[in-house]
Amino acid sequence: MATVSLKKLTKRYGSIEIVHGIDLDIADREFIALVGPSGCGKSTTLRMIAGLEEISAGSIGIGGRVVNDLPPRSRNISMVFQSYALYPHMTVRENLGFSLKIAGAAKDEMDRRVAEASAILGLDALLDRRPSQLSGGQRQRVAMGRAIVRDPDVFLFDEPLSNLDAKLRTQMRTEIKKLHAKVQSTVIYVTHDQVEAMTLADRIVIMRDGYIEQVGTPDEVFRRPATRFVAGFIGSPPMNLNEATVDGGQLVFASGARLPLPAQFKANVTAGDKVVFGLRPDDIYPTGHGLSSGDATAVHQIELPITVTEPLGNETLVFVEFNGSDWVSRMLNPRPLRSGERVAMSLDLSQAHLFATDTGKTLRS
Amino acid sequence: MDENSSARLKRRLLGIVYRIGLFLAMLTICLPGLWIVLSSLRPTVEIMAKPPVWIPQQISFDAYVAMFSGIGKGGIPVIEYFRNSLIISVTSTVIAVAIGMAGGYAFARYRFRGKSGVFLGLMLTRTVPGIALSLPLFFLYVRLGIIDTHFGLILAYVALNVPFTIWLIDGFFRQVPKDLAEAAQIDGCTRWQAFWQVEFPLAGPGIASAAIFAFLTCWNEFALASQLTRSVSAKTLPVGLLDYTAEFTIDWRGMCALAVVMIIPALTLTYIVQKHLVGGLTSGAVKG
Numbered sequence: 001m002a003t004v005s006l007k008k009l010t011k012r013y014g015s016i017e018i019v020h021g022i023d024l025d026i027a028d029r030e031f032i033a034l035v036g037p038s039g040c041g042k043s044t045t046l047r048m049i050a051g052l053e054e055i056s057a058g059s060i061g062i063g064g065r066v067v068n069d070l071p072p073r074s075r076n077i078s079m080v081f082q083s084y085a086l087y088p089h090m091t092v093r094e095n096l097g098f099s100l101k102i103a104g105a106a107k108d109e110m111d112r113r114v115a116e117a118s119a120i121l122g123l124d125a126l127l128d129r130r131p132s133q134l135s136g137g138q139r140q141r142v143a144m145g146r147a148i149v150r151d152p153d154v155f156l157f158d159e160p161l162s163n164l165d166a167k168l169r170t171q172m173r174t175e176i177k178k179l180h181a182k183v184q185s186t187v188i189y190v191t192h193d194q195v196e197a198m199t200l201a202d203r204i205v206i207m208r209d210g211y212i213e214q215v216g217t218p219d220e221v222f223r224r225p226a227t228r229f230v231a232g233f234i235g236s237p238p239m240n241l242n243e244a245t246v247d248g249g250q251l252v253f254a255s256g257a258r259l260p261l262p263a264q265f266k267a268n269v270t271a272g273d274k275v276v277f278g279l280r281p282d283d284i285y286p287t288g289h290g291l292s293s294g295d296a297t298a299v300h301q302i303e304l305p306i307t308v309t310e311p312l313g314n315e316t317l318v319f320v321e322f323n324g325s326d327w328v329s330r331m332l333n334p335r336p337l338r339s340g341e342r343v344a345m346s347l348d349l350s351q352a353h354l355f356a357t358d359t360g361k362t363l364r365s
Numbered sequence: 366m367d368e369n370s371s372a373r374l375k376r377r378l379l380g381i382v383y384r385i386g387l388f389l390a391m392l393t394i395c396l397p398g399l400w401i402v403l404s405s406l407r408p409t410v411e412i413m414a415k416p417p418v419w420i421p422q423q424i425s426f427d428a429y430v431a432m433f434s435g436i437g438k439g440g441i442p443v444i445e446y447f448r449n450s451l452i453i454s455v456t457s458t459v460i461a462v463a464i465g466m467a468g469g470y471a472f473a474r475y476r477f478r479g480k481s482g483v484f485l486g487l488m489l490t491r492t493v494p495g496i497a498l499s500l501p502l503f504f505l506y507v508r509l510g511i512i513d514t515h516f517g518l519i520l521a522y523v524a525l526n527v528p529f530t531i532w533l534i535d536g537f538f539r540q541v542p543k544d545l546a547e548a549a550q551i552d553g554c555t556r557w558q559a560f561w562q563v564e565f566p567l568a569g570p571g572i573a574s575a576a577i578f579a580f581l582t583c584w585n586e587f588a589l590a591s592q593l594t595r596s597v598s599a600k601t602l603p604v605g606l607l608d609y610t611a612e613f614t615i616d617w618r619g620m621c622a623l624a625v626v627m628i629i630p631a632l633t634l635t636y637i638v639q640k641h642l643v644g645g646l647t648s649g650a651v652k653g
Contacts, residue, residue, distance in 0.1 A: 052547050073553040085544035089566045099552035102562070150552065 002063030002076075002153035002186055003028050004049065010057035011044050011210075018044050020210045021058060031180050031187045033201035035194055035233070041210040043158055046190045050079050050156050063153055078147035079156040082163065084139045086131040092142050093127040099150045117145040120182065121175075137168045144176070148183060157189040161196065173199060194234050198222070206230050226362055228355040231278050237317060239278045240327040243357060246273040253277075253323040260300055262349040268363045269354065275363065278353035284329040286318060287344040291332065298350035306341050320345060398628070405429070405621035412617050428622035441619075442597045443626065446605040449594075450627075453515055453601060454583035457522035461579045464523070465530025466572060470560070472531065473538035487528040495525065499592040506593055513599045521589050526579040533578070537571025538564065577638050584631050602627045 004026040011019040019041040026032050034042040047053040049060055051072035059068050067075050078099075086095050094101075096117055100110045118124050121141045131139055140160065147155055160176070161169045177200055180187055191197055197204045198218045206213045206221060206229075214226040225231035231239045244251040244259075246269045251259045259277070261269070269275060282291060287301065304320040304327075316334035319326045320343070329345065337343065354363040404412050405428055407421040434440040471477075472484060502521060503512070511517035541564050549559035565572075587603040594600045606623055609616040 050547075050551060052550070071555070072547075072550045073555065077551065079548070079551045081544045081548060083542060083544045085542065085548035087545060087549070087563055089563075098549070098562075102549075102553040102558065146548075146552070 003061075004063075004154055004186060004188065005061040006045070006049075006058065007061070008058035009045065009048060009055060009060060011041070011048060011053065012056040017056075018210050019048070022207075022210075022212050024205060024212065024215065026186060026188065029184050029186055031189065031200060031202045032205060033189045033191060033197035033203075034205045034207060035191055035197040036207035036213075037233070038192060039209075040207040042190045042192075042207050045207070046079075046156055046158055046188060049154070049188060050077055051075050076150075076153045077156055078150040078152040078154075079158065080140075080143045080147050080160045082159040084131075084143040084163075086139055086142055086146075088131050091128050091130055092123060092134070092145075095131070095142055096123075096127075096145050096149050098146070113149050113151075117148040120148060120179070121145045136164050137172065140164060140172055141175075144179065148179070152185065155183075155185050155187045157187065157191075159191055160189075161191070162193070169196075176200060195236060198234070204234075206233060224362070224364065225278075225353065228276050228278070228360040231353055231355065235280060237281050237328045237330075239280050239353070240284070240322075240325075241276055241278045242323050242325060244275055244277045246271055246275060251275070251277055255323045257323050259302075259347070260349060262352040262354065263298065264350065265352075265354045265363050268365055274357035276355040276357055276360075278355065279327075279347060279349075280351065281317065281328040281330040283348040283351040284320075284327060285346055286329070286331050286337075287346045289331045289333055289335075290329075290346060290348075292348065295348075295350040298348060300347040300349050302345050302347060303342050304345050306337055306339055306343060308339060309337050318343075401621045401624050401628075405618060405625050407618070409616075409618055428618045429626075432619060432622055432626070441605060441608040441623070443602075443605065443623065445597045446600055446602045447626075449515065449599055450584060450601040450603075451630075453518050453522065454580050456515070457519045457526065457583050458576055458580040460519070460523045461526035461530045462534075462572060462576045464527050465534045465575055465579075466565075468527070468531035469534030469536075470538050470564075472535040474543070484532075487531060490524075491528050495586070496588040499589050502589065503592050512593060513595050515599060517593055518590060518599065518601070521593065522583045522586065525586075525589075526582055529582075530575045530579055533575040534568065534572055537568040537575075540571075541567045573638050577635055580634065581631055584627070 004024075006022055006024040008021040008023060009019060010017065010021045022041075022045065024032075034045060036042050044053060048055050049062075051067070051070060051074075055068060059066055061067065062075055062077070087098065090098065093114060096114045097110045100113060105113075114127075118127060121144060123138075123141060123145055126134060126138060126142070131142065134142065140163075143160070157176075161172050164172060173196060176189075180200075189197070189200060201218060203215060203217055204221050205215050208229050214221055214230045216224075216226075221230055221234050225234060225239075228241065232241055242253055244253045246252075246261060247258075248271055249261050249266075251261055253259075284290075292299065304322055306318060307321050307326055308319040310317040310319075311334060314332075316331045316337070318329045318331045318337060320329060321327075331337075355361060356363055403421055406424045406426065407418075408423065408425070411418045411421060411423075432440055432443055436442070468487075472480065498521075506512040506517050509517075511520070545563050545567070546556075546559045549563045550556065554562060585603060586601075587606075590601045590604045591607065594604055602623065606620050609620040609623070
């Protein structure tokens with residue numbers, strides 16, 4: 001059990017800087033997810049914490065101990081790789097016990113801990129098989145088992161679910177969550193899948209181009225995204241984002257369409273400001289088919305043409321045309337709709353977001 | 366005839382043609398070997414007969430008996446040659462594989478300046494025919510006083526084999542996923558332990574095949590050995606074959622018998638090791 005702290009952590013390959021001096025403090029037993037698009041530096045950061053990648057500047061502390069130059073084996077961490085990285089020439093039992101064998105543990109101690117891990121993950125029937133005889137989900141579990149056996153201070157996960165099919169991924173996600181509840185370790189989990197990050201993590205770190213964009217609980221990054229990038233990255237379907245200009249009490253879009261300026265931003269913008277307006281699919285819905293935030297005065301009514309509908313059973317994603325682009329809206333208690341039909345839409349502007357066009361930062365105070 | 370039966374017939378015919386083709390190919394490969402074995406068992410008259418006698422009329426093991434009978438009775442120091450061949454081949458193979466593992470691993474895993482240049486340079490050394498080296502090597506060895514020694518020949522063979530073993534082993538290490546060594550390091554291994562516990566066993570079949578190739582190259586090499594050795598204390602089996610040539614005659618039967626003696630260990634070794642050359646051992650390590 002340990003805290004992890006990154007201070008001005010930097011990675012350079014030659015003259016190219018990949019990670020630009022990031023700071024992050026992770027509490028003991030916290031589940032942290034690093035998310036971002038590919039190439040954002042999240043995996044590099046994880047590998048630096050693991051000791052598989054040298055750090056160019058800054059420092060890494062695990063449990064209050066600076067580990068900058070320690071080899072991976074001295075950091076008391078364990079890691080689950082995207083490729084699982086099981087040793088193909090060893091049985092599942094040998095894979096699980098490998099770290100103990102290297103550490104010179106006694107035979108009965110080894111058997112006991114392998115049995116423990118195998119019981120937690122339901123691997124008992126597979127112990128004498130080789131990795132090539134296992135399915136993807138089973139390999140994934142063995143990889144996690146191997147991590148548990150070490151009883152590490154920190155678990156590192158590097159996109160562990162991305163090789164699994166959608167159904168298995170959901171299932172393993174739940175298992176990882178249960179596992180964390182059971183072993184109570186600090187977890188750093190890298191993924192490009194924001195759904196995984198939202199469902200698993202206590203706090204989410206959103207990275208982009210080697211910088212941290214925002215750190216916050218799933219609720220914070222969803223409801224109060226600090227930047228336009230976070231707003232677009234978190235949430236599925238993604239937030240509808242359109243550029244506009246502030247004109248008195250209104251937002252003027254490129255097509256000439258206008259919306260009232262959301263009240264919560266009035267103090268922070270002046271006429272002529274270029275802004276990006278954002279509204280989640282949940283906050284725009286065919287009138288009478290959505291969740292109201294409770295502030296009825298902030299709901300703006302507008303009639304918009306439907307381009308496409310995607311029925312999902314309990315709800316329908318309705319794409320409506322606004323300002324020349326498709327906006328996604330979520331329709332609850334759906335009724336059949338036709339393309340081209342004009343429907344009355346409710347826009348809950350109390351939930352709207354505004355970002356500065358140039359910096360991308362939120363205009364919320 | 367309906368479509369199905371004609372398709373079936375066509376498939377059967379193709380199968381037969383395929384088998385005949387395979388038989389001819391195998392015949393081409395195996396016939397010289399078979400001819401050597403036959404020639405070692407039949408009298409010179411039959412060997413030299415024109416047109417050739419395909420089925421031997423009389424079989425005798427005289428050549429083999431004579432070979433081991435000692436000097437003066439048609440024998441040659443075959444035990445000494447065998448010993449020389451074994452010492453030189455095994456030692457140079459072990460050294461070439463050790464260097465090949467180190468080099469191959471470095472090429473497969475590390476980035477360093479001039480990597481592709483060095484690699485190309487190593488490969489280029491293989492383009493020089495061994496025989497072209499024999500004269501310069503001869504002079505050099507004479508000056509150094511290592512002519513006609515095990516050491517001299519081992520040195521030459523190591524140099525000959527290293528580029529090849531590096532190239533082959535490099536390829537096998539590349540197939541071992543990097544993640545495995547990293548996982549081993551996180552599991553508590555040093556870099557060195559990770560290599561021996563994980564990467565080496567997985568590249569094992571490849572290293573074994575590199576070893577076989579290196580061994581056979583040394584075992585069968587003639588050109589350099591014939592230049593760099595001259596006495597019983599260093600001559601290898603291929604050079605020993607020359608003992609059967611006299612000023613005016615060549616004892617083809619004896620030569621073939623010695624060739625058979627030479628082939629047997631090489632064949633046995635290859636047979637033993639090839640069982641262990643199981644491919645696909647790394648399947649299941651990563652993804653599915």
